[in-house]
Amino acid sequence: MVAMASWIHCQAEQPRPLPDPIIGTWSGTVTAPQGSADVAFRFETNARGEINFALYFPLMNTFGAKFEVPVTRKNNHYSEPVLRSELMLDGDHLRGTFGPGRLPIALTRGGDFAPAPPPPVYPAAPAILWRHALGAPTWASPTADHGSIYIGTNKGTFHAIDTATGTGRWMWSGPNRIDGQAVVANGAVYFVDGKNDLVCLDTASGRLRWRTALYDEKRAGKPLPDNPTFNRRTAMPCVDGDTVACGSADGGLYVLDAATGTARWRHEAGAPIFSGVGRAGRDRVSFGTMDGSVVILGLAERREMFRARTAGGIVTTPVVDGDLVLAGSRDYFLYAFRASDSTVAWKYSYWFSWIESTGALRDGVFYVGASDYRRVTAFDPVLGRVIWATDVRGLDWGTPLVTEKRVYIGTVAQNIPGTAIEHTGGIMALDRKTGQPVWQLLAARAPENGFGGYAGSLAADGSRLFAAGFDGDLIAIPAK
Numbered sequence: 053m054v055a056m057a058s059w060i061h062c063q064a065e066q067p068r069p070l071p072d073p074i075i076g077t078w079s080g081t082v083t084a085p086q087g088s089a090d091v092a093f094r095f096e097t098n099a100r101g102e103i104n105f106a107l108y109f110p111l112m113n114t115f116g117a118k119f120e121v122p123v124t125r126k127n128n129h130y131s132e133p134v135l136r137s138e139l140m141l142d143g144d145h146l147r148g149t150f151g152p153g154r155l156p157i158a159l160t161r162g163g164d165f166a167p168a169p170p171p172p173v174y175p176a177a178p179a180i181l182w183r184h185a186l187g188a189p190t191w192a193s194p195t196a197d198h199g200s201i202y203i204g205t206n207k208g209t210f211h212a213i214d215t216a217t218g219t220g221r222w223m224w225s226g227p228n229r230i231d232g233q234a235v236v237a238n239g240a241v242y243f244v245d246g247k248n249d250l251v252c253l254d255t256a257s258g259r260l261r262w263r264t265a266l267y268d269e270k271r272a273g274k275p276l277p278d279n280p281t282f283n284r285r286t287a288m289p290c291v292d293g294d295t296v297a298c299g300s301a302d303g304g305l306y307v308l309d310a311a312t313g314t315a316r317w318r319h320e321a322g323a324p325i326f327s328g329v330g331r332a333g334r335d336r337v338s339f340g341t342m343d344g345s346v347v348i349l350g351l352a353e354r355r356e357m358f359r360a361r362t363a364g365g366i367v368t369t370p371v372v373d374g375d376l377v378l379a380g381s382r383d384y385f386l387y388a389f390r391a392s393d394s395t396v397a398w399k400y401s402y403w404f405s406w407i408e409s410t411g412a413l414r415d416g417v418f419y420v421g422a423s424d425y426r427r428v429t430a431f432d433p434v435l436g437r438v439i440w441a442t443d444v445r446g447l448d449w450g451t452p453l454v455t456e457k458r459v460y461i462g463t464v465a466q467n468i469p470g471t472a473i474e475h476t477g478g479i480m481a482l483d484r485k486t487g488q489p490v491w492q493l494l495a496a497r498a499p500e501n502g503f504g505g506y507a508g509s510l511a512a513d514g515s516r517l518f519a520a521g522f523d524g525d526l527i528a529i530p531a532k
Contacts, residue, residue: 073141074103074125074139075096076094076095076161076162077092077094077165078092078093078095078159078162080092080159082150082157083156084401085399085401086401086436089109089110090108090109091108091157093107094106098120102122103123103125104119104120104121104122104123105119107119107135110166112405112424113426113474114472115166117472118472119132119134119472121133135150135151136152137149137150139157139159144162145158145160146159146160151401151403152364153363171445174492175490176492176493177481177492180528181218181516181527181530183526184213184218184525185524186203186526187205187209189206189522189524190206190230191284191286191508192233192234193233193450193520194510194511195233195236195241195511196511198236199513201513201518201526202241203234203520204229204230204243205229205524206231209224209230210234210253211223215516215518222258224258224260226245226251227247228249230245230246231246231285232286232287233288233328233509235288235291237291238294239254241253241255242289242291243289244286244289248265248266248267248276248287248300249266250298251263261313262312266287266298266304267300269302271303271304272301272302280324281326283507284507285326285367286326287300287301287325287326287328287329289329290328290329290330294309294311295316296308296310296313297329299339301324301325301326302324303320303321303324304319304321304325305337317354319349321339321347322345323341323343324341325341325342326365327339327340327367327368327410328369328410330370330371332370332372332377335352335353336350336357336372337349337351338369338372340367340379341365342365343365344363344365344381344382345359345361346358346361346362346377346389347359347370348391358377358394360377360389360394360396362379362383363381366380367382367408368408368409368410371411371413371418374391375390376389377389377390378411380408380411380422382406384402384404385399385400385401386400386402388436397436398435399436400431404424405423405424406422407420407423407425408421408423409449409452410451412454413433416432416433417430417433418432419431419452420452421448421450421461422448423447424473426446427441427442427444428452429441429442430487440486440487442488444482445476446463446465446476446505448461448462448464449462450506450508451509452509453512454484456484458481458483458531459481460479460510460531461482462479462507463476463478463505464477464504464506464522465477465504465505466503467497467498467502467503468502468503477494477496477503478495478506479493479495479510480492491532495523498522503522504523505521506521508520514531516528517530517531
C-alpha cells in the first residue's frame with residue numbers, strides 16, 4: 053500500500069505541459085503597397101488542443117472574428133490556412149507574411165480588441181416607382197435598352213419588361229438557370245446560361261433564334277460543375293457587328309456568327325473563363341481566366357496581343373485605359389498593367405478580399421467595388437492614387453453605375469456558416485465627387501444559409517435605376 057501511495061503521489065506531481073508560446077493576443081501592422089493597417093490576432097487553444105485564432109482588422113470590418121481552423125507549428129514557425137499567414141516567433145515578436153500577396157506583417161505581444169462601432173444610419177432611398185415579380189431570385193444584372201429591361205432568373209426564365217411601367221412584354225422559359233448579364237445587339241439579346249450555352253433571343257418577341265453549347269466536356273475533362281466560382285460568376289458575351297465573342301468554362305474563347313450562332317473559331321486560353329468579354333480597341337477583346345491571367349486577344353490576328361498573370365482567379369473584365377490594363381483578382385489585388393510590356397504599373401491591396409467588381413471608367417476616374425472589403429473606391433488610374441473610398445456595408449460584386457453626379461452600387465448580405473464579416477444587402481447612392489453616401493435602400497434580411505440584396509450591377513434608363521435581387525423582384529427607383 054505504501055508503494056502504491058508513493059506512485060500516486062509521484063504521478064500527481066508531474067508538471068503540466070506549458071501552453072504554446074504563441075497563445076495570447078498580438079497586435080501590430082500589416083503593410084500593403086498603399087500603406088499599413090492595424091491588425092491583431094488572439095491565439096487560443098480549443099478543447100482538442102488545437103490552436104485557433106480570432107482576428108481584429110478594423111479596416112476589413114473584422115472585430116474579433118473567430119477562425120476555427122487549426123494553426124500549425126514547426127519549431128518557431130506558425131502557419132494558418134484561412135488568411136494564409138506565415139509567422140515566425142522571436143521572443144515577444146511575430147513577423148512574417150499575410151495573405152497570398154505575402155504582405156509583411158509585424159506583431160508584438162499584447163494589445164486588445166476594441167468593439168465594433170455602431171452601424172451608421174443613412175438617408176432613406178427615394179420611393180420605389182414600380183416592382184415587377186420575376187417569379188424567382190436572380191444573381192444576374194439587368195440590361196436596359198430602348199425602353200426595355202432584360203433579365204434572367206435562377207429558374208431559367210428570361211424577361212423583357214417595360215422600363216416606364218414595369219409591365220412584362222414577354223417571357224421565355226429555358227432549361228437552365230440564368231446568372232449572367234445579357235447583351236443587346238442586332239435586334240437580339242445574347243446571354244450565357246448555367247450550362248454554358250450561349251442563347252440568342254429575338255428582342256421583339258422573345259423567340260429563340262439559336263442556342264450554341266460552348267462547354268466541351270472532352271476538352272475540359274469533366275462535366276461542368278454547378279457553381280465553379282462559388283458566387284455564380286458567369287461569362288458575358290461581347291457583340292460587335294456580325295461577331296460574338298464569349299468565354300467558356302472549358303478554357304476557350306469562342307468567336308461565333310451573331311446571326312446563326314455558328315462557331316467560327318476557338319482560342320485556347322488555358323483556363324476556364326467566367327469573366328465578361330470586353331472591348332479593348334478595334335478588333336481587340338479583353339477577358340480574364342481562372343488561372344489568374346489577364347488577356348487581350350486580337351480577333352483579326354487570332355492571337356493574344358497581351359497576357360499578364362496574377363496569383364488568383366480573374367472573374368472581372370479587364371478595362372483598357374490607354375497603355376493601362378486594369379483588372380481585379382482573387383489574389384486580393386487590383387492591378388494596373390502596362391499594355392506595352394505586361395509589367396505592373398501599380399497594384400492596390402484589398403487585404404483579404406477578392407475583387408469581384410469590374411470597374412467603370414469615366415472622365416479619367418476608375419470606379420470599382422470589391423467583395424468582403426465592402427468598398428467602392430475611386431482611383432486615379434494613371435497613378436493608382438485613391439481619390440475617395442466608401443464603405444457600402446455589403447459585398448459589392450457589380451460594376452458601379454456612374455452618372456453625372458452619382459455612383460450607385462448594389463450590395464449583398466450573406467448568411468452562411470463561416471462568414472467573418474457583417475454585410476448588409478441593399479443599394480447605395482454615393483456622391484460622385486466625394487464618395488459620401490446620399491441614400492441607402494435596405495433589402496430584406498438574408499435567410500439562413502443564403503443571400504440577400506443585389507448581386508448584379510444596376511442599370512439605368514434616363515431618370516430611372518433598375519435592380520433585380522434575391523427577393524425575386526425587379527424594381528425601378530428614381531435616379532437621385
